[in-house]
Amino acid sequence: MTAHRRTGVVIATRDRRERLAVTLRHLGDLPERPEILVADNASTDGTRAMVARDFPHVRVLALPVNRGALARNHGARALDTPYIAFSDDDSWWAPGALARAAELFDAHPRLGLIAARTLVGPDAVPDPLNDLLAASPLGPASDLPGTQVLGFLACGAVVRRSAYLDAGGFHRLLFFGGEETCLAYDLAARGWGVTHCPDVVAHHHPATSARPGRPAQQRRNEVLTAWLRRPVPYALARTRVLAAEARADGTARRALGQTLTRLPAALRDRRPLPPHVERAARLLEPEGTTA
Numbered sequence: 001m002t003a004h005r006r007t008g009v010v011i012a013t014r015d016r017r018e019r020l021a022v023t024l025r026h027l028g029d030l031p032e033r034p035e036i037l038v039a040d041n042a043s044t045d046g047t048r049a050m051v052a053r054d055f056p057h058v059r060v061l062a063l064p065v066n067r068g069a070l071a072r073n074h075g076a077r078a079l080d081t082p083y084i085a086f087s088d089d090d091s092w093w094a095p096g097a098l099a100r101a102a103e104l105f106d107a108h109p110r111l112g113l114i115a116a117r118t119l120v121g122p123d124a125v126p127d128p129l130n131d132l133l134a135a136s137p138l139g140p141a142s143d144l145p146g147t148q149v150l151g152f153l154a155c156g157a158v159v160r161r162s163a164y165l166d167a168g169g170f171h172r173l174l175f176f177g178g179e180e181t182c183l184a185y186d187l188a189a190r191g192w193g194v195t196h197c198p199d200v201v202a203h204h205h206p207a208t209s210a211r212p213g214r215p216a217q218q219r220r221n222e223v224l225t226a227w228l229r230r231p232v233p234y235a236l237a238r239t240r241v242l243a244a245e246a247r248a249d250g251t252a253r254r255a256l257g258q259t260l261t262r263l264p265a266a267l268r269d270r271r272p273l274p275p276h277v278e279r280a281a282r283l284l285e286p287e288g289t290t291a
Contacts, residue, residue, distance in 0.1 A: 006082055007098040007158065009034045010075030013089040014041035014066055017050050019207070024055045026092035026203070032099050037061060037079055039071035069154065069179045073169035076161055084161050087202075091155035094119075094201035101158040101200045104145050111144055112163030112192025113184070115152035116200040127204065129153060133196035137283045146195035150184040150277075150284055156202035163192040173224055173262055173269065177217030182225045188277045189229075219255035220262070227266040229273050230281065 009027055013020050020038070027036055037059045040047055051060050061078050063071055076084050083105050085098055093116075101114050118127040129151075138148035154170075157180070167186040170179050184194050223242055226235040242259065245252035273281065 005032065005034060006102045007032065007034055007085055008079040008081035008083070009036045009085045009087055009093070009098075010072055010079065011036070011038045011087045011089060012041065012069065012071035012075070013038060013043065013047060015043045015045045015047065016089045017043070017045045017047045019205075020047060020089040021050060021054065022205075023087060023089055023092050024051070024058060027087065028055065028057070029095075030093060030098065031095050034085070034098055035059070035079065035081060037075050039063060039075035039078075041066040041068065041071050068175035069170040070172055070175075072154070076159070076164055076169060079161070082161055083158060084164065085158040086154050086156075088155040088204075090206055091202060091204040094203060097201045098158070101197075104197060104200070105158075105160055108144055108193070110191070110193045111195065112160050112167070112187045112190075113152065113194045114146070114158045114200050115149055115194070115196045116156040116158065116202040117196075117198040118153055118156040118202045118204050120204050120206070122205070124203065127153070127156075130196075130198065134198065136196065138280055141193060141195075144193040144195050146197035148280075149194055149196045150181065150188060150281055152180050152184060152194070152196075153202075153204070154180050155204055158200065160192070163187060163190070166190055167192065171228065171269070173228070173265055174221045175217065177214050178221040178225070181222075182228060185225075185229045185273055185277060185281065188280065189271075189274050213254075215251045216254040216258065219252060220258040223255070223259045224262055224266050227263060228270055231272065231278070 039061045041063055042065050048060055051058050083102055105111055115133055117130050120127050133149050136147045136149045167190050171182045187194050223238050226238045242256050246256040
């Protein structure tokens with residue numbers, strides 16, 4: 001495998017054929033010429049036929065049902081590149097970003113995930129998350145590049161494939177919407193470094209229209225992640241806050257209902273963080289949110 005093809009790209013998509021075509025054109029123009037795999041979540045809009053016709057060099061993993069973020073897990077298992085960059089069907093990587101990511105992984109054996117600097121829209125406006133990641137109170141580590149974090153955007157992340165699979169990938173209960181935090185926790189709990197490296201750059205062109213149901217999914221996943229990995233008093237406190245908001249807010253009400261439906265499965269999968277990772281997670285909490 002040549003050095004410039006050490007990083008493959010996995011794209012999870014569903015019924016967004018036109019946007020996916022734009023992403024594939026950008027990725028196809030990269031100087032690294034990465035292997036690209038589209039993990040298609042049972043699209044019904046002709047996505048698979050479009051890729052086969054217009055992008056014959058792109059592999060398609062045709063999933064029989066919508067697996068949400070787990071499509072990335074399937075894609076990561078199907079590729080054999082040592083490093084994997086995730087794109088959504090509305091995001092792509094800057095020229096040279098994947099080569100830089102491979103250099104960082106090669107030089108830092110404990111590095112498990114790189115959270116990129118993300119630029120949004122045609123004007124390449126910095127995503128506000130960039131500053132939050134750069135200012136992480138976890139700071140640097142002597143054996144890692146960048147700044148240690150416990151959060152990232154999935155469409156702006158590059159992973160060491162072995163670390164990603166070791167941590168179990170994205171959790172099956174979370175589907176989509178804020179699914180990143182649990183993976184960051186699981187990587188850190190297994191000893192892998194998660195860092196923000198601003199010289200690795202991703203572009204994100206999200207649709208201007210809101211996605212129905214996404215705010216409720218994000219609220220649900222915040223609480224489910226607490227039950228999956230955080231101390232019981234903390235998870236109870238987050239649940240109480242959501243329940244209080246649900247009295248007057250429809251989004252919170254939907255999130256609470258979805259949380260309660262999934263709570264038994266979350267309790268079965270509960271695996272509290274090691275003390276040092278829990279301390280790091282507490283450092284990142286906004287003031288007043290810890291139990």
